[in-house]
Amino acid sequence: MTELTPADMASPDDMASPDDMASPDDMASPDDMASPDDTASPDATATPDDMASPDDMASPDDMASPDDMASPDDMASPDDMASPDDMASPDDAAAPE
Secondary structure: OOOOOHHHOOOHHHOOOHHHOOOHHHOOOHHHOOOHHHOOOHHHOOOHHHOOOHHHOOOHHHOOOHHHOOOHHHOOOHHHOOOHHHOOOHHHOOOOO
């Protein structure tokens, strides 16, 4: 067994002073504490039936794969889009009868 020497023991300087200790003013008052009215009722608490089951969660099979996503080759290029020259002008509209 190891024997303690006075050098191993706490000195009075190592101990908390009365100024370091909590005073009654530092402690919570009954008004600061939660009342039964502040706590959730059992009816407000989630039950296992309220939680998502593994069947409700997305599986890897439900998620899009990289093959399902549009690639730059699938997107319209500026050349594929209508230009102002491709659009009907008022001159192309049918004249009223």
